[in-house]
Amino acid sequence: MVHAGHRVTDAHECSQLxxxxxxxxxxxxxxxxTVNGDTIMVEQMPIFGGYxxxxxxxxxxxxxxxxxxxxxxxxxxxxxxxxxxxxGTTTNRESLQIAAHAAAAVxxxxxxxLANQYYPMxxxxxxxxxxxxxxxxxxxxxxxxxxxxxxxxxxxxxxxKTTGMEARAMGEAALTAAGMKVSDLNEIIEKLVSGYExxxxxxPAGKRFQECYDVKTVKPTEEYLQVYDNAMQQLRDxxxxxxx
Amino acid sequence: MxxxxxxxxxxxxxxxxxxxxxxxxxWDYTIIPQNATELKKKYKLDFGKTFIPEDNKxxxxxxxxxxxxxxxxxxxxxxxxxxxxxxxxxxxxGIKKTPTKLILGEGRDIARxxxxxxxxxxxxxxxxxxxxxxxxEDVFVQVMQSYAQEGVVDDLVNGVMTTIEGHPAKAGTPYxxxxxxxxxxxxxxxRERAGRPGLGV
Numbered sequence: 244m245v246h247a248g249h250r251v252t253d254a255h256e257c258s259q260l261x262x263x264x265x266x267x268x269x270x271x272x273x274x275x276x277t278v279n280g281d282t283i284m285v286e287q288m289p290i291f292g293g294y295x296x297x298x299x300x301x302x303x304x305x306x307x308x309x310x311x312x313x314x315x316x317x318x319x320x321x322x323x324x325x326x327x328x329x330x331g332t333t334t335n336r337e338s339l340q341i342a343a344h345a346a347a348a349v350x351x352x353x354x355x356x357l358a359n360q361y362y363p364m365x366x367x368x369x370x371x372x373x374x375x376x377x378x379x380x381x382x383x384x385x386x387x388x389x390x391x392x393x394x395x396x397x398x399x400x401x402x403x404k405t406t407g408m409e410a411r412a413m414g415e416a417a418l419t420a421a422g423m424k425v426s427d428l429n430e431i432i433e434k435l436v437s438g439y440e441x442x443x444x445x446x447p448a449g450k451r452f453q454e455c456y457d458v459k460t461v462k463p464t465e466e467y468l469q470v471y472d473n474a475m476q477q478l479r480d481x482x483x484x485x486x487x
Numbered sequence: 488m489x490x491x492x493x494x495x496x497x498x499x500x501x502x503x504x505x506x507x508x509x510x511x512x513x514w515d516y517t518i519i520p521q522n523a524t525e526l527k528k529k530y531k532l533d534f535g536k537t538f539i540p541e542d543n544k545x546x547x548x549x550x551x552x553x554x555x556x557x558x559x560x561x562x563x564x565x566x567x568x569x570x571x572x573x574x575x576x577x578x579x580x581g582i583k584k585t586p587t588k589l590i591l592g593e594g595r596d597i598a599r600x601x602x603x604x605x606x607x608x609x610x611x612x613x614x615x616x617x618x619x620x621x622x623x624e625d626v627f628v629q630v631m632q633s634y635a636q637e638g639v640v641d642d643l644v645n646g647v648m649t650t651i652e653g654h655p656a657k658a659g660t661p662y663x664x665x666x667x668x669x670x671x672x673x674x675x676x677x678r679e680r681a682g683r684p685g686l687g688v
Contacts (some may be wrong), residue, residue, distance in 0.1 A: 248671060252597070253688040260565060262519050263557075267566040274496045282589060285489045294515045299532040299549075300523035306553020311562055314573060314581030315499050318590055320600065338686045343539040348549035354587040360618050385539045385606045390681055393643050395618040402649060407633030407640070410615030414639030422608030425539050431526075432538045452622075452630050461632045462679075 251281055257288040257316065262294045262304050265316070277317045283309040284358070285318030291337045292328030298337055298443045301325060305345035313355060320356035322392060325452075330443055331398045333362045334375035338434050342379075350387030359383045360391025361413065364439075366449020368467045371439050372396050373474035376409050377416035378435040381483065384420040385428040391417055396449060403451040408463050409473055416478065421487045427482065434481040493580040494573065502571035503564040514563050514570070522560045526552040539606075554578060574578070591642045592687030596678075598641040613639050617646030624650045627670065631677035635686055643686040645670050 249255060255276045257269045287308040295301040305325060310328050312318035324333050324343040332338065346357050363375035376394045383391050394413055397404040420428055452458075455467050463471075477483050494502070500540075530548040540546055554575060561570040587601035591612070600610045615634035622630050627648050634640050648656055648666045656666030667684070670687070678686045 249688065250593060252592055254591065258622055261561060264563045264565050266564065268498060271499055274500075277496055278520070280671055281503045282591065294519045294521050295523050297527075300520070301525045302534070302549060303523050303526050303532070304507045304519070305551060305557050305653040307556035307560070310554060310557050310578055310582070313585045314557075314578040315494060315571075317581075319586055339538050340534050344534055344537075344549055345553070347540050348546045348553065350602075350604060351543065351546040352550045353582050355582060355585060356600055358614070362618075379609070382538055384611055387603055387605050387607070388611055389600060389603050390612040390642070391615055392614040392616070395620045397612065397620075399618060399658075403623050403626060403630070405617040405620045405622070405630065405646065406637075407615060407630075407637045409641055410613060410634050411637050411661075414610075414613040414615070414637065417613065418610045418639065420606070421610045422606060425541050425606055428606070429538050429541075435568075452626055452633070456629065456633060458629050459661055460628060461629050461636065463633075469590065477576070 249281070253282065254284040255281045256284045256286055258286060259308055259311070261290055262307060263311070266306060273316055275482060279434055281285045283317060283319045284314035284322050285316050286322040286324070288324035288326050289341070290328050291341060293413065297449060298340060302341045302344045304312070304351045306348055309345060309349055319385055320358055320390065322360055323356045324360040326362065330364060331362065332364045333360065334364065334379045339379060339382045339432065339436065341383050344387040346383065346388050352371055356390070357388045358390035358392055359388050361391070362399050364398060364443060364446045366397035367406045367409060368450040368455050368470055369447040370470055370474040370477065371442060371447055372409060372449055373412040373471060374435055374477060375477055376413045378432055380413045380416035381420040381428050382432055384417045385425050404449060406452050406455045406469055408455065412471065412474065416483065416484055417487065419483055446457070488576065490574060490576040490580040493584040494577055499571065501568050503557040505571050506569035506571045509563065509570050510566055511565065511568060515542060518560060522556060525619045526556055551601035592685045594685035596685030598687055613642045614644045615640035616644030618644050620646050621649045624648055627673040628676050628680070631674050632680045635677050635681035635683055645674055645688065
């Protein structure tokens with residue numbers, strides 16, 4: 244009999260709550276997974292501008308909750324995702340600063356496995372969405388993270404507004420950024436963020452999966468491929484030497 | 488004092504049960520912001536305009552501040568309304584007990600999850616997927632396939648199926664469980680369609 248559930252080598256996800264909180268549902272799930280030998284990912288998305296307060300305070304809470312994932316909750320890897328209380332994204336300037344500082348701090352002091360998740364503002368089939376995603380990938384890669392998870396385009400709240408093309412941009416940006424000088428990456432990130440952060444009030448909504456792909460063949464449309472090529476060229480112009 | 492051992496989940500639960508009762512509003516609006524602000528001042532943390540820090544002092548000071556935040560503040564259980572405490576030694580025991588290498592997925596499609604450190608030339612694992620975004624039941628397989636077929640993707644993350652057999656997948660109902668199981672079946676179908684049946688999820 245074939246079961247549909249998770250394999251031991253799939254990630255079983257338990258979320259902490261904001262800030263430095265857990266509930267009994269989470270603890271009870273963790274109790275079963277630890278006994279079963281499952282791979283456990285503990286998530287926490289600290290809120291910039293929320294209970295923690297400002298930039299540095301949120302990063303302090305980010306480090307604290309990252310350590311709690313392992314020391315209190317038996318996680319095998321931590322999924323981060325600092326989110327902006329006003330914009331609801333992870334690609335904004337402050338979220339990138341918090342995530343990068345927290346990752347670099349934990350990375351410099353431990354061998355713990357660190358992940359981050361992606362909530363750009365713009366929707367699929369837009370250059371802004373791909374550039375936001377690529378920008379965070381550069382930041383996460385440069386700060387030592389081991390896994391990038393995404394991307395939940397259009398802030399992850401609109402039905403069917405995510406596609407594989409955004410993951411392609413995330414992956415290609417990470418592949419290119421890996422091994423580059425951090426000072427160069429910081430310059431590239433500044434150029435990219437400065438370009439899209441002025442557009443938060445009129446960010447392009449993008450298109451649904453059904454408009455971005457041929458649903459039968461699961462091939463992206465020519466329009467989306469052109470948008471992708473344009474976005475990759477903008478990354479090259481900013482200093483990231485993406486090959487393909 | 489040395490730790491007796493790394494905390495298990497039941498140890499953590501026991502600490503919550505024996506912990507101090509604290510009003511949730513006090514935790515949210517007083518304890519968390521006050522402690523975070525004090526540590527920011529103690530370590531004189533100021534990120535300025537920097538995205539990725541390059542100096543070791545900032546990294547080490549922030550790490551120490553985060554460690555102290557956890558040890559001094561503790562952790563809050565929303566159901567019990569109690570705060571557990573953990574010592575610095577216990578945090579380090581937990582870190583030591585954590586595996587530093589994982590395998591995600593099966594067979595030829597595994598992703599090796601190892602520490603990178605700094606901006607290593609090793610590419611991070613790319614976990615592709617909607618990351619919890621709402622996805623229609625009728626295109627769920629195709630959406631997941633669009634990620635699984637990307638060569639740069641090493642692992643998958645699900646979206647949330649909004650309906651199951653036409654019923655809203657409402658949290659806390661049997662439909663939520665049915666939808667979750669349907670997500671896993673659909674993701675398996677997507678992996679197989681993409682020719683990567685062993686991809687981790």
